[in-house]
Amino acid sequence: MSKFLEASAVIALLAGPALAEPLGLGRPALPEEIAAWDHDVRPDGQGLPPGSGDVLTGEELFSDNCAACHGEFAEGVDNWPKLAGGFDTLDRKDPVKTVGSYWPYLSTVWDYVHHSMPFGNAQTLSNDETYAIVAYILYSNDLVDEDFTLSNENFLSVEMPNAAGFIEDDREAVELPLFSQPPCMENCKDSVEITAHASVLDVTPDDGTDDAAAVEPAPEDQAQAVEPPAPEPEPVALVEAPDPALVEKGAKVFKKCAACHKIGDGAKNGVGPALTGVFGRQAATADGFKKYSNPMKEAGEAGLVWDHDNLDAYLADPRAFLPKNRMAFAGLRKDADRAAVIAYLQSFSQ
Amino acid sequence: MSDDQDSGDRAATSPSGPSRRTVLGGLAAGGALASAARAEGADPLITEVQPWANGFGDGVDATPYGLPIRFEGDVIRRNVPWLTADVISSINFTPIHALDGTITPQGCAFERHHSGAIELAKPDYRLMINGLVERPLVFTYEDLERFPRESRVHFLECAANTGMEWAGAQLNGAQFTHGMIHNMEYTGVPLRLLLEEAGLKPEGKWLLVEGADASSNGRSLPIEKALDDCLVAFKANGEALRKEHGYPVRLVVPGWEGNMWVKWLRRIEVGDQPWETREETSKYTDTLADGTARKWTWVMDAKSVVTSPSPQMPIKHGPGPMVITGLAWSGRGAIERVDVTIDGGKSWKTARLVPQAADKALHRFYLEHDWDGGEMLIQSRAMDSTGYVQPTKEALREVRGENSVYHNNCIQTWWVKPNGEAENVEIS
Numbered sequence: 001m002s003k004f005l006e007a008s009a010v011i012a013l014l015a016g017p018a019l020a021e022p023l024g025l026g027r028p029a030l031p032e033e034i035a036a037w038d039h040d041v042r043p044d045g046q047g048l049p050p051g052s053g054d055v056l057t058g059e060e061l062f063s064d065n066c067a068a069c070h071g072e073f074a075e076g077v078d079n080w081p082k083l084a085g086g087f088d089t090l091d092r093k094d095p096v097k098t099v100g101s102y103w104p105y106l107s108t109v110w111d112y113v114h115h116s117m118p119f120g121n122a123q124t125l126s127n128d129e130t131y132a133i134v135a136y137i138l139y140s141n142d143l144v145d146e147d148f149t150l151s152n153e154n155f156l157s158v159e160m161p162n163a164a165g166f167i168e169d170d171r172e173a174v175e176l177p178l179f180s181q182p183p184c185m186e187n188c189k190d191s192v193e194i195t196a197h198a199s200v201l202d203v204t205p206d207d208g209t210d211d212a213a214a215v216e217p218a219p220e221d222q223a224q225a226v227e228p229p230a231p232e233p234e235p236v237a238l239v240e241a242p243d244p245a246l247v248e249k250g251a252k253v254f255k256k257c258a259a260c261h262k263i264g265d266g267a268k269n270g271v272g273p274a275l276t277g278v279f280g281r282q283a284a285t286a287d288g289f290k291k292y293s294n295p296m297k298e299a300g301e302a303g304l305v306w307d308h309d310n311l312d313a314y315l316a317d318p319r320a321f322l323p324k325n326r327m328a329f330a331g332l333r334k335d336a337d338r339a340a341v342i343a344y345l346q347s348f349s350q
Numbered sequence: 351m352s353d354d355q356d357s358g359d360r361a362a363t364s365p366s367g368p369s370r371r372t373v374l375g376g377l378a379a380g381g382a383l384a385s386a387a388r389a390e391g392a393d394p395l396i397t398e399v400q401p402w403a404n405g406f407g408d409g410v411d412a413t414p415y416g417l418p419i420r421f422e423g424d425v426i427r428r429n430v431p432w433l434t435a436d437v438i439s440s441i442n443f444t445p446i447h448a449l450d451g452t453i454t455p456q457g458c459a460f461e462r463h464h465s466g467a468i469e470l471a472k473p474d475y476r477l478m479i480n481g482l483v484e485r486p487l488v489f490t491y492e493d494l495e496r497f498p499r500e501s502r503v504h505f506l507e508c509a510a511n512t513g514m515e516w517a518g519a520q521l522n523g524a525q526f527t528h529g530m531i532h533n534m535e536y537t538g539v540p541l542r543l544l545l546e547e548a549g550l551k552p553e554g555k556w557l558l559v560e561g562a563d564a565s566s567n568g569r570s571l572p573i574e575k576a577l578d579d580c581l582v583a584f585k586a587n588g589e590a591l592r593k594e595h596g597y598p599v600r601l602v603v604p605g606w607e608g609n610m611w612v613k614w615l616r617r618i619e620v621g622d623q624p625w626e627t628r629e630e631t632s633k634y635t636d637t638l639a640d641g642t643a644r645k646w647t648w649v650m651d652a653k654s655v656v657t658s659p660s661p662q663m664p665i666k667h668g669p670g671p672m673v674i675t676g677l678a679w680s681g682r683g684a685i686e687r688v689d690v691t692i693d694g695g696k697s698w699k700t701a702r703l704v705p706q707a708a709d710k711a712l713h714r715f716y717l718e719h720d721w722d723g724g725e726m727l728i729q730s731r732a733m734d735s736t737g738y739v740q741p742t743k744e745a746l747r748e749v750r751g752e753n754s755v756y757h758n759n760c761i762q763t764w765w766v767k768p769n770g771e772a773e774n775v776e777i778s
Contacts, residue, residue, distance in 0.1 A: 022485075022547050025493045029478050029486035037617050038480055040558055040568060043626050069435070079435035091641030093517070095753055097632065102643075105626045112628040115566050116465065119439075122564035166635060169647045175749055179651075180737045183689065185698045191778070192694030192727060194765060198519040198774035204526060204661075205430050259436070270436065 041111040045156050048110070052151030053132025055139040061129055062136045064330035065118040068260050068271055072328075074098075074140040077271055084140040090165065100141025104163045106155065110134050120259040242343035250344025253337045257329070263348050272327065278306050279342070279349035293326040311342050417457070425449070427458055430526060433514070438466045439565070441508065443529030446655075446677060447662040452533055452704070452712040453503070456592045459532035462508055462608065464565030464629075467594040470614050475598050477544075477582070481558075481620035484549025491584070491598055497539040497547075500581060502604070503711045505679045507531040507650050509607035509634050512758040515743070519763075519774045522661040524676075527762060527774060531679070533712035536602045538583030541576050545620070554620040558627075559601055562616035569610045570624035571603070575648075579604045579710075582615060605681030605710035606648040607756075609634050639751025650681035652740050653759035654688055654715070654732035665770035669723035674701070678713045680734035687733045688715040694727030694763065694777045695742075707735065726766040727777055743776060 041047040063072060069080035076082030086096025095101075099109055114130040116122050125133065135150035138158065144150075150158070198204065242250075254263070260272035267274040273286030284292040284300030292300075299322055304310060314321040315338045317331045332338045418425065429442035444460040461467065472491040480486040508530035514520045521527050550573075557576050560568040571580070581602040584591065591597045596613025603610045609629055624630070624646075635643040656676035659665050665672060674692075678685045684707035689698040701715035715730065732740045743760035765775040 022549070023497065025496055025547060026479075026487035026489040029480055029488045033478065033488065034480045034486060037478055038619060040560070040619065040625055040627075042621070042623060044623065046621075079432075090637060090643075090753075091639065093752065095637055095641070097637075099632075103632050105631060108626055108628050108631050111568075111625075115568075116564055116628075119465075120564075122465070165641065166631075166643050166645045169644050169649075171644075171647065171649075171651070175651075175741075176736075176738060178745070178749070179739055179741045181739065183698070183731060183733065183739050185689065188695055188697065190696075192696065193778040194727075194775045195778055196519045196776035197765075198522045198661075201518070201520055203430075203432065203520060204522040205428060259438070 039114065041107045041114075043105040043107045045107065045152070048107070048152045048155055049127045050152050051127035051131050052149055052153075053128050053130070053135055054149040055132075055135045055144065055146050057129075058132035058134070058136025058139070061125075061133050063328055065121075065125070066133065066328075068328035069119060074137055080271070083137050087161070090162070098141065099137050100143060100161060102162050102165070104160055104166055106134065106138075106158050106160055109137060110155075113137075118259070121256045242346045246340050246343040247347045249336075250340035250342070250347075253332065253341040254344050256332075257341070260327075260329075263345070275345055276348045279308075279311070279346040281306050281349070291326065293324060295322050296325045306345075308342055308346075311345065312338050315341065425458060427460055428525060430514075430521065439464050441510070441530060443525045444532050445525050446529050446531065447524040447657050447660050449657070450675065450714065452677070452708075452714050453587060454532035454534060454712075456534065456587055456589070456595065459534065459592075459595065460508070460530050461594040462530070463563075463594070464567050465563045468563045468614060469593060470562055470598065472598045475616075477599065477615060478617045479544060479548040479620070480617070482551040482554035482622065483545070483620050484551065485547075487548045489544070494539055494544075494582060494584060494599065497543050499537060500540060501535055501537040501585075502579075502581065502602075503533065503535045503708060504602060504604045505531055505533040505650075505710065505712045506602075506608045506611055507653075507679070507681075509609060509647070509650070509756040512653075512760070512762075513755045515760070515762075515774075516747075516754055516758055517752040519776045522774050524655055524657045524660040524762075525662060528655040528657075528677075530608070531677075531712075533679075534586040535588065536581055536583040537585035537588075538581040538599075538602065541580035541582055541601070541618075542578075544582060544618070545576065548620075550620060553622050556621050556624050558617075558619040558621060558625045559610070559612045559615060560617050560619075561596070561612045562614040567609070567612055567629055568625060568627040569612060569629055570627065571610060572624075573620075575603065575606070603648075605650060605683075607634065607650060610648065634756060636750065636754040636756045638754065647757055650679070651757060651759040652678070652680035652682065652685070652732045652734040652738045654678035654685075654730040654740055655762045656690070656728050656730050656764060659728065659766050659770070659772050660764050661772045661774060664772055665721065665766065668770070669721050672719050672721050674717040674719050674728065676715055676730050678703075678715055678730065678732040679711065680732065680736075680738065681710060682738060683735035684709050684711075685713040685732055686735050688713070689731045689733075690715070690717045691729050691731075692719065692726040695729060695761075698731065701730070723768055725768055726764075727775075728764045728766060728772075729761050731761055 039047060062074070069077055070083050071077050074082070074084035082096060083099045086098040086101035089096045089101060103109060110130060113133055114125060118124070131150045135144065135148055138144045138150070139146060139148065143158070260270055261275045262268055262270055263275040267276045269286060269289045273289035282300050283304040283306060284297045315332050318325060318327050318329055332341065425445045425448040427442040427444060429437070429440060434440040441462040442460055444454055445458055475491045477489040477494065511530035512527055515527055555573050557571040557573065558568055559571055560566040582599060583602045584599050586595065591600060596615070599615050601610070601612045601615050630645065635645045636647050637643045654676055656674060657663065658675050674690055678688045685703060686707070688701045688703060690701050691698045699717060701717040704714045740759060740761055746758065746760045763775050763777050764772045766772045
């Protein structure tokens with residue numbers, strides 16, 4: 001620890017309040033409470049639970065849970081993180097930092113996937129599922145073969161390529177002497193030239209104060225303008241307004257969708273199309289969304305409309321309903337979840 | 351911005367002055383406009399009785415919790431959409447160009463979330479301390495309020511502040527180049543007292559601090575810092591933390607990168623080694639030119655920026671007296687001195703500092719200047735209480751290359767043109 005820290009620690013001890021003995025506040029943490037919250041994993045394997053998962057299982061899980069953002073091959077979609085590749089780029093301009101090219105510890109991958117992923121549906125993966133997904137990420141980086149099984153037994157034997165690529169902060173030794181010279185005040189240089197302009201790139205967002213409203217028509221108007229007449233209008237017209245309690249429940253279920261789909265006034269297309277107005281809409285017609293799969297486009301042209309029954313069947317098993325469509329989502333197995341999320345979608349189509 | 355506010359702005363600036371759009375569109379005439387009000391005879395704002403001078407304003411309780419008046423509607427956080435894939439794991443920027451003094455109002459203090467800003471009520475709040483302690487404990491919010499308390503002002507700067515500027519001048523505005531910072535008065539319990547309550551075991555050298563949100567944003571914190579000046583805070587600027595800043599409880603790690611100030615703090619584990627979490631390995635590590643990366647770069651180096659004039663704060667009044675102002679801060683202590691140049695660093699003048707010295711907090715500097723209407727290359731240069739002098743971008747690049755992303759504390763240059771507009775540039 002640095003000298004400044006030692007010095008300031010002494011000051012803090014003198015100045016701050018101090019406890020002579022415990023105040024007796026709080027209560028003992030129960031073992032089952034600690035077990036519920038303490039599942040972090042360290043590089044030395046501390047915290048790693050028993051379990052295992054193989055690459056092929058991981059591939060399927062990854063496709064269902066991760067590929068929407070990270071790509072089927074962990075190559076990354078749009079601006080979402082790439083998890084594979086990028087080897088030999090760290091010393092180049094714009095290095096590609098992936099699990100394979102950059103992450104020094106496999107424990108970090110396991111810990112993060114298990115605690116914080118999938119995005120929008122965290123803490124739902126079992127230990128074995130986590131092992132399998134981590135095995136697949138290793139495979140997608142060519143670090144293991146396709147018949148590899150990762151487990152708590154062999155976990156520490158996996159070598160990460162960039163494990164030796166990090167040094168502890170050395171600014172104190174390297175930079176402080178350089179940057180602690182008395183600065184020049186007069187006649188510091190003869191001439192000054194401008195060498196780069198931010199205006200050349202022109203990537204600064206608009207201040208938003210003046211013309212934003214005029215440039216972008218309200219998304220609702222847009223949706224109405226492009227919405228084709230529903231080929232079969234009856235089912236939509238006959239549906240009653242959704243139950244508010246169900247809509248509220250659906251809002252919670254929708255969190256599983258929210259990483260890719262936005263909904264509501266002004267919702268924009270993301271990885272998936274905006275879903276405002278999707279209930280009762282012809283398939284593959286979200287305004288401005290260009291990433292529909294061919295099967296989805298064909299189904300829409302053939303007259304597929306997202307009424308209650310079609311949504312229900314699609315959400316129960318997206319791949320069975322429409323093979324080779326792009327939505328990387330395993331589906332909602334529970335009838336109640338589907339009913340709720342459909343009611344939620346419907347509430348944005350009134 | 352709604353139409354309502356826009357027309358409000360216009361109404362407020364008419365007839366005495368131009369709308370904001372006119373000003374920005376026709377800056378060359380700015381000086382002339384300002385003096386025109388004088389040349390055209392008596393000012394109707396003075397000679398005619400104005401509505402606000404003969405009727406009533408709002409009664410009390412019109413806004414039980416007040417927001418800034420509508421004319422200040424453009425002083426808001428803004429994001430840079432292309433920076434991140436999504437607004438859930440993203441960042442926006444404090445409008446530092448339009449603020450003065452040193453305290454950042456909570457409502458416009460920048461936000462950085464990894465899984466969105468969660469809503470966690472005080473009755474649902476629990477803080478657990480476990481690991482290498484004598485007594486693993488759970489605290490409620492009310493428990494925390496019973497510990498001895500401190501109130502201190504500290505800046506929080508994201509390690510990525512100015513990160514887009516490593517490879518060149520990129521964003522036009524102090525808000526976007528330097529707005530991942532805020533400065534608040536925090537009230538809370540010294541972390542040390544909570545650790546003492548649980549009874550630290552001697553082999554405990556590191557803490558894992560994690561939040562209640564899905565990201566958890568777990569970070570390893572060395573015990574020396576934890577026992578030094580960290581606070582478990584529940585108030586900022588006198589009121590409850592905002593949801594977006596970790597309501598009801600966040601960690602305050604003075605002078606260290608913002609990512610460590612874990613929001614919605616739910617658990618502190620004491621261990622004998624660091625955890626090497628995602629946020630301290632794959633992120634918040636500084637890649638050097640040769641491809642190796644520095645880790646544990648916790649301290650924020652001394653830094654400053656001129657907030658006005660700047661690209662979002664052009665000079666509208668033409669030549670004559672003006673104030674050059676900005677912010678300075680250091681994670682190693684107080685700011686001792688800020689020098690300002692208007693000729694791109696050929697010569698420097700020392701600015702006035704307010705307050706004169708505050709540990710790991712924002713300082714405001716002012717330099718009164720009589721502008722001759724010529725172009726200026728304005729920079730500020732901070733020096734902290736350890737003698738560290740804010741480096742030029744060139745000097746930083748020599749040590750770190752251009753791929754560091756984090757901890758860019760270089761001297762910033764604004765090119766002010768004769769028409770008063772300012773642009774983000776790099777100079778020789």
